[in-house]
Amino acid sequence: MESYASEVHFLVVEDEVRLADLIVQYLSETGHTAQARHDGPGGLEAARDPRVDAIVLDVMLPGMDGVQLCRTLRREANDVPVVLLTARGAISERVAGLDAGADDYLVKPFAMEELSARLRAVSRRRPPQGGRLEVGDLLLDPDERRAWRAGVELDLSRREFAVLEMLMENAGWVVSRSRLLEEAWDGEADLNSNSVDVHISKLRSKIDKPFGRDTITTLRGTGYRLEIRQ
Numbered sequence: 001m002e003s004y005a006s007e008v009h010f011l012v013v014e015d016e017v018r019l020a021d022l023i024v025q026y027l028s029e030t031g032h033t034a035q036a037r038h039d040g041p042g043g044l045e046a047a048r049d050p051r052v053d054a055i056v057l058d059v060m061l062p063g064m065d066g067v068q069l070c071r072t073l074r075r076e077a078n079d080v081p082v083v084l085l086t087a088r089g090a091i092s093e094r095v096a097g098l099d100a101g102a103d104d105y106l107v108k109p110f111a112m113e114e115l116s117a118r119l120r121a122v123s124r125r126r127p128p129q130g131g132r133l134e135v136g137d138l139l140l141d142p143d144e145r146r147a148w149r150a151g152v153e154l155d156l157s158r159r160e161f162a163v164l165e166m167l168m169e170n171a172g173w174v175v176s177r178s179r180l181l182e183e184a185w186d187g188e189a190d191l192n193s194n195s196v197d198v199h200i201s202k203l204r205s206k207i208d209k210p211f212g213r214d215t216i217t218t219l220r221g222t223g224y225r226l227e228i229r230q
């Protein structure tokens with residue numbers, strides 16, 4: 001797997017073609033890549049591709065159901081994050097799915113924003129050994145509170161460090177201003193303050209400009225996203 005990938009690749013396994021298309025379209029619009037499969041065996045084959053970062057998996061599928069598919073992946077020691085789509089009221093499906101190793105589930109019908117939130121939660125970058133975060137040529141050590149770009153140590157304030165850490169943990173995903181304020185500021189700043197913009201701007205001047213890079217994307221009215229383009 002390419003450890004430097006900035007885009008998140010999703011697989012959607014859903015036999016309701018219209019719903020599958022809607023999910024793929026939504027994920028694409030939010031800056032990710034996604035592909036769909038409409039039956040169990042096709043889904044399983046696609047799920048074995050190591051480039052897949054997370055799977056949206058319907059339970060009722062032709063050929064092989066989602067629970068079976070998930071169990072097969074786990075037996076193959078594949079720990080790709082899986083969010084199951086289950087029917088309203090089908091509690092036994094959910095229990096079976098979680099027992100089979102699914103990470104989370106969503107009851108149909110659902111809002112796309114909710115799916116997005118679940119996917120972000122299950123596919124959040126797990127820190128590699130030593131607790132260090134690595135995204136492209138950015139490296140951050142939360143314990144030592146040190147960060148590097150292309151091997152050059154960065155001189156960051158406590159707040160800038162916290163912002164970079166959050167952006168790196170969620171690399172490829174939008175981090176909203178309110179979440180930044182909540183987590184990097186511990187809710188100490190008010191939502192209307194321009195504190196976030198000021199710190200993002202300072203961070204850019206330290207991690208991007210000296211390196212001729214453009215890593216932090218502003219999504220007007222939404223938040224910020226860390227993206228490493230090769």
Ligand code: CA
Pocket residue numbers: 014015016058059060061
């Ligand atoms: Ca179905």
